[in-house]
Amino acid sequence: MHFQDIKERAISQWETMQNSPTPRILVGMGTCGRAAGGEDIFDTLSREIQDQNIKCDLIQVGCIGLCYAEPLIEVVKPGKPSVFYGNLTPELTAEIVKDYLAGDDPRPDLALGTRGEGTLEGIPKLFDLPVLRSQVRISLRNCGNINPESIDPYIANGGFQGLERALGMKRQEVIDEIKQSGLRGRGGAGFPAGVKWQFCYDAPGDTKYVICNADEGDPGAFMDRSLLEGDPFSVLEGIVIGSYAMGASVAYIYIRAEYPLAIQRLVSAIEQMENYGLLGENIMESGVDIHIKIKEGAGAFVCGEETALMASIEGSRGMPRPRPPFPAQSGLWGKPTNINNVETWSNVPIILQNGADWYAGYGTEKSKGTKNFSLAGKVNRTGLIEVPMGITLREIVYEIGGGIPEGKELKAIQTGGPSGGFIPTNLLDLSVDYESLAEAGSIMGSGGMVIMDEDTCMVDTAKFFLSFTHAESCGKCVPCRCGTKQMLDILEDITNGEGRPGDIELLEELAQSLKNSALCGLGQTAPNPVLTSLEYFRNEYEEHIFKKRCVALHCKNLVSFYILPDKCTGCGKCARKCPVEAIAGGKRMVHVIDQSKCIKCGTCFDVCPSKFSAVVKVSGETVEVPSEPIPVKKKEKAKE
């Protein structure tokens, strides 16, 4: 069947569905939706619809990015805008079926927003909400809108038109189009994608390889998982276009084994593309052959580094090697190879479809287009977002993210994972683009953005990242293997209250030599979290070392718990729950913690009823309390 016929059939199917008199419900069933209980909601819907004998189609979709509102559904009734409902429970879902699906009350009290033409009284438009207003969805254009397990809806929404155009162009013209779009590698370093393609294209040799790096390993990043689960076809189409442009007939997707759902969707998508002649032999009858193979990673972070990744595909330990030669000259099995990450590939088809100038219309002078971020940590609206380059961090945290929970203070924004750094609150108006973030000492990274509030200890967080890079260091080069260990030891000392004068200087020295001498990106960037926290939060290091104080009250060895005699009512809850029997007391006696026995687990702090709040947590100070239990003072009741 010709692509033209496939397309026409897909569009007509899509239109039939859009105009169908049968209502339909889209259920968010990405990993995040499932983690929040999406499967229960899906089961409830199937049961209720059957029990009440309602005609309705249930469709599983990927993540629309509003992870904070999962489980999430979208109810589409003919002739009306669709309605999103979030934070569902099986009970609320049953109410929606009864009131809106069977009845005609869209339940504005439960609705998040509407999408499509028309309005419903009392419900805002979804894309007018602060969380979505400033987002631009290019890479995530289909996520949450179409069923990711079926190829037809993707085709009906413009899918493979980019490929169709590319196959009608010369290879060099396709590369020029990507160059002109200004697309830069979204994996972190931001190297211009078109230039990278050109290197591979120009390299001598008949056999070339293209690789999609889906080994998303940065802790705190889930953009690629959501994209692969929500719209696998756009990534695959991008890979096919790139393979054609560079003259590769085999492409690999290297994906983490920890993403089983994404793998399953890719496998199914590849099969469907092959059936339609969009992959395999003679693609779209152009005479071009391209095959895509999936290789699963197995839990080694360093495999995100391109030379390590290729070693892993070749069936060896994923250890990096020095560059040059660069992969474009000598990559997989010594052949010219191009590697781009998932998000970069997903942008390729739409650039070919809409043209380079259209894409370059978004973003800043040097950073074109949009960037996906996974917004996580201490922020009200966590989720997957796509924003135009040049947006400020303030807009991301406060407008899209809705600020910090429980009225706490923002302390820092972490971008770029273990290779990135912390950005303090006085740089909130920083423009989000490759250059500005690098200037601030961090990096764009692949898109992890973790928000930290006043309860986060910066020294501990730097230690967290160092312990990560230390554990993931492959051990090949000495600076990384030993340097991360030494830095980690010093950070352990500091957070344990055993920091010594001179530790900060030593850390800085180690950080510099690691930066200058490690073999690959993992080691070279490992000191970044330490360096940026030292630059912006040096006082926290100094307080830990010289005053033995952790201002965030996080570091266990530096905090103490006390029971305030004027607040304790002698209820005994803390003493019963204390795992080491460090609390002395008795009925109607003020309880006392034996500081020498206390292991600082914080259980007493948690279990003390909030109406008393008698347990306090302090650092770097002592609180005057009785040395042994005394009777609780009788409170005089106010009688008026």
Next chain:
Amino acid sequence: MEQTIDIDWQKIDDIIDRYNSNKEALLMILQDINELYNFVPPECVPIVADKLGVRQSHIYSMATFYKTISLEPRGKYIVNVCTGTACHVRGAERIIEALEDRLNIKPHETTEDGMFTLETVRCLGCCASGPVIMINKDIHGGLDRSSVLNIIDDYKDNAS
């Protein structure tokens, strides 16, 4: 934990045949065996080495490099606690402590009854729902001390 298992050699052969005895596919083969028994029984190593034409030492070097491959028996349920940044700032440490207390094991250990293995994983990519754990292939999010213990109890009840 001492445990002997009967290896179904036909299944091992099938796995290797599925990849046409291609040595490039070694990692995938180890993963498939790992999935079958929740670990790679060391008895399989000489067989795989022979069929693929690689040295046994190469297989050991691969199996010890990649974290998802285990050469020691693991439990029926592998409890992976996410320790990514977002889960870390939201209290992943306390989830691990709770699991250590309840299961009486440390990370990378298996309970005596062979039911649970406790593991940590760098990031499961569900940062928005943190703290998160994955038991075999099922994800549980938005956890605290008591809810994670309830989940473990459910698995225990289902198993008995």
